[in-house]
Amino acid sequence: MTPVRVVIALCLTAPFVAMLWVGSYAKTDPAFIGIPFFYWYQMAWVLISTALTMTAYKLWQRDQRARRGGTR
Structure with missing residues (x-):
């Protein structure tokens, strides 16, 4: 597995780990503009996740172009 693919895998798994580890955000403090931590953490x-998925997609495209260019 190439380093680029490792970064892609990390970008795609980080949101799952963050959301499945409920104990890390199952609280009300600190509140942000009156919104409990539980809610604004998930919204953040x-x-x-959008930024990480976009980054993974761009890295994947770049990796695929490099592989196609290297085989010709």
Whole structure:
């Protein structure tokens, strides 16, 4: 497995680990603009997951282009 593919795998698994580890965010404090931690933590991960998925996709495209270019 290449280092790029390891980074891709980490980008795609990080959101799952963060959301499945409920004990890390099952609390109300610290609140952010009146929103309990439990809710804003999950909403933050929606944005983080989007960025990580986009990064993984771009890295995958770059890796595929490099592999195709190297075999010709």
